[in-house]
Amino acid sequence: MxxxxxxxxxxxxxxxxxxxxxxxxxxxxxxxxxxxxxxxxxxxxxxxxxxxxxxxxxxxxxxxxxxxxxxxxxxxxxxxxxxxxxxGGDSHTLTGHVRLGATEGFGSFFLAPHLSHFCERHPAIQVELLIVPRFINLSQREADLAVNVERPQGNGQVCSRLTDYRLRLYASRRYLDSHPPILQTRDLGAHRFFGYVEELVFSPALRYLAAIAPDAPTPLRSTSVVAQYHAVREGRGLAVLPCFMAAQSEELMPVLAHEIDLLRTFWIAAPGDRRELARVRALWDYLREVVACNRPLLLGEPGAWRSVQ
Structure with a gap:
């Protein structure tokens, strides 16, 4: 036709x-x-x-x-x-909506607070934050850009390393005060853990519990790292958590920090044609700016949370 x-x-x-x-x-x-x-x-x-x-x-x-x-x-x-x-290039006001996909912990604990500042910087841009415990399918246009724990392999995508981040083993102060001391890794077998539902883990990068304490009882498993975070805060067990999440609770303490030290990477990606949109570029650049300012927090090093206005 x-x-x-x-x-x-x-x-x-x-x-x-x-x-x-x-x-x-x-x-x-x-x-x-x-x-x-x-x-x-x-x-x-x-x-x-x-x-x-x-x-x-x-x-x-x-x-x-x-x-x-x-x-x-x-x-x-x-x-x-x-x-x-x-x-409309003569106008300096960026408009439209941008959908950002992200993993649950990073999206909820790190991105959401910072995105509120991005929205103040660009009041005519509407941001949709898609938080799911899985990979965002950019080829199916689920989002305009996404942050994932693995480097995307899809064709036609622009991809870049966003930041490294650290995970450690955590327990609450109450738990550590009321249970046998943990002085070395072999002591972990006597303690309870919270972790992922093994067959539903969406990335090998998240399969770390079996290597840390393969024989320890795990009475609660969840597809949600946020659920594991809240379970640990209740003082009933231990869990491996990103440092940027655990840092937001004064109740949580690292356990065997020198022995259990995991480094992972967040990748940022967007379809090539969407990456060229001004509002997508603005959000892409803003995310790189905020992770650079908060590198100590992401790596579990001393440093305060820093917002970017």
Whole structure:
């Protein structure tokens, strides 16, 4: 079909359904009736002469033709956004929304407080912080940029080392005062631990408990490091935690800090076309700025929390 005969509004609707994986959810986001969305999807498929979605009980799944169209439409979307930023280049006010994906502990304990300052610096930018205990799928446009514990391998992404961070073994003061002393690693077998649900750990970088205390009882396991943090604060066991999390509780104390010292890396990544958007670049640069200012905190060294206005 000639390009001039394609209804561009229907392509925008197609993009929304592809990202939501649901016509009903796309209709809600667009402020349209569900019947209107499905009718216009059928019209687009008829115009293109191809089925774009498989309608399943779980939602709308892209067909091979749908995936090909999605690539074209996303490039069109990015080009139009860049055109808008270029034409409006005389204005120094950055606008729009940016979705940032992050791991749970880093997103909740480090990024969220700093992002409040970023929003004050750029009041016309709306930030959406997506915190999940898994990898963010940038190829499926789950976010505009993401911070992960492994270097992303996807094609078409801009990736950089954001910062190293340290983890140590922690217990509460109450726990240490009421249980046998821990003087060396072999003493750990007599203590209880909180850790991850082993089969649901999303990265080998998080499988450290088995190497530290393989035979120690683990009465509570969770997919959430924040849940482990709160469990340790209750004084019922030990857990390996990022130093930047543990530092926010005066109750938590490092255990065998010289023997148990784990270093990991956070990576920042964005799809190549999204990385060029001014608002995404602004957030990318801000994150690099705040981790540089808080390097001692992230590495478990003496140093106070520093905000960046």
């Amino acid at each position: 000639p390009a001039e005969q394609i209804n561009w509004d229907n392509l925008r609707l197609f993009l929304s359904v592809a990202r939501a994986q649901s016509a009903q959810e796309a209709a809600r986001r667009l402020g349209l009736d569900h019947s209107t969305v499905t009718r216009r999807l059928h019209r687009l498929e008829k115009e293109l002469g191809a089925q774009l979605f498989e309608r399943t009980p779980a939602g709308h799944v892209l067909t091979t033709a749908g995936h090909r169209l999605l690539e074209h439409v996303e490039r069109m979307e990015s080009s139009m956004v860049l055109v808008g930023e270029d034409i």
